[in-house]
Amino acid sequence: MSERARSLYFEAPGEVALRERAVPEPGPEEVRVETAISAISAGTELLVYRDEVPTEMAVDPTLEAFDGDFSFPVSYGYAAVGTVTACGDRVDDAWRGRSVFAFNPHESQFLAAPDSLIPVPDSLSATEAALLPTAETATNLVLDAAPAVGERVAVHGAGVVGLFTIGLLAAFPLSSLVAVDPLPGRRNLAAELGADETLHPDRSDRLGDRRDADEPPGLDLAVEISGRPAALDDAVDAVGYDGRIVVGSWYGQKRADLDLGGEFHRARIDISSSQVSTIAPDRRGRWTTDRRLDAAVDLLERVPVEEIVTHQIPFDEAPRAYDLLDGADAGEGSPLQVLLTYD
The missing domain is CATH 3.40.50.720 (NAD(P)-binding Rossmann-like Domain)
Incomplete structure (x- = not known):
């Protein structure tokens, strides 16, 4: 198909780039998500950006979207919010058009199994949902x-x-x-x-x-x-x-x-x-990840997210976002939470 997706890669220390790729049709048990916002986790992602992560460490074996270690080049990020735009043959079509959160790297479109997605509650905006992690x-x-x-x-x-x-x-x-x-x-x-x-x-x-x-x-x-x-x-x-x-x-x-x-x-x-x-x-006898997630949603509804999100940067300008965060120790004008926005 002619449509192209873009994925962010940490190419080398201090270097990120956007790579284009084809957008495949979802498999029978997958959906395609078009990203609206993704949040940069500055603490973790700056370790990757600065090459301060043990390279032999697995990215995160508990999340389906990740495979391999932190060796360059690596696609990373884990806070994407978007809309389901296509469904596989075995997926309930009710998913189409749904706003969802995914533990997925920074990319404009991606495929995912529905059970790996979290429907965004009506009480949260896309910006708030990006801070679920x-x-x-x-x-x-x-x-x-x-x-x-x-x-x-x-x-x-x-x-x-x-x-x-x-x-x-x-x-x-x-x-x-x-x-x-x-x-x-x-x-x-x-x-x-x-x-x-x-x-x-x-x-x-x-x-x-x-x-x-x-x-x-x-x-x-x-x-x-x-x-x-x-x-x-x-x-x-x-x-x-x-x-x-x-x-x-x-x-x-x-x-x-x-x-x-x-x-x-x-x-x-x-x-x-x-x-x-x-x-x-x-x-673990009384707490599940679902219960913890419900508590996180309650917390998001009480915290002034609009004051914590200091920068929203277009995905096309993603390298600027990491340059900005990398200089965050420079003084009071440094960013707090940076979001990438996808048009």
Whole structure:
């Protein structure tokens, strides 16, 4: 057929390009989706863009759209929203015209099995639906962190996932919730979403001292989602005896230089990872991925997505989006959530 689709590829470190290909007809049990919006997951995708991912690591064996590892060239991305435009012979034609979300790389049109798609609820716009993985990751982080009544909590990193995590934690009856981030704009958004206090990382050394006289020293819980290994060391310093640290960051090839020679050992500090591909074993008796997704949709309906989405860039200009994100540490004008739009 004459119609052409475009797919984004990470070609080499610091280089992305759009490749054209034919748009095939869907197989008997497939549908074709025309993409409207896809969200760039800056934390993960910049690791790919900068060649900071272990190349032997599989892209994501839990998602049907991915195969192989992160060796260049690689097609990546996992937050696409679009409309079903064609159905295979064995697919209910009711799918045609439906707005759907897919864990699919950035591309203008793609094929998928219907059971791998998530129909977009009427309560969400396409822009909000593109942030479903973000809300789901934050939900998973809070499930793993298991905050309790009256606890003192800090979130290190007020990027997109950090902000959603703060918004969710703010609904708990905590004693205090502190957001730590270097950018004033992000700290302001964290306060808007419910953080009681916000700090620059350079001032985080006093986190563990913030308590009432009758409370034990140190934080009860720290969530590290900044992508900065140094923030994990700050979290170790901040939590007190029997404190918990949940790490949502993926550092790729960056090393975390932790000071574990002080109180860490005697204080019985617990450090655990949280990753959205799976639900923690102790939660699987009652939590399914469908239930977690429903909770993520509820979270999306409460978070001011219009303030978090700072840039919408045409798919044709995708290289500019990654250049912009790659310079995000330059200052306050840096982007938060970048979306690619498809006309």
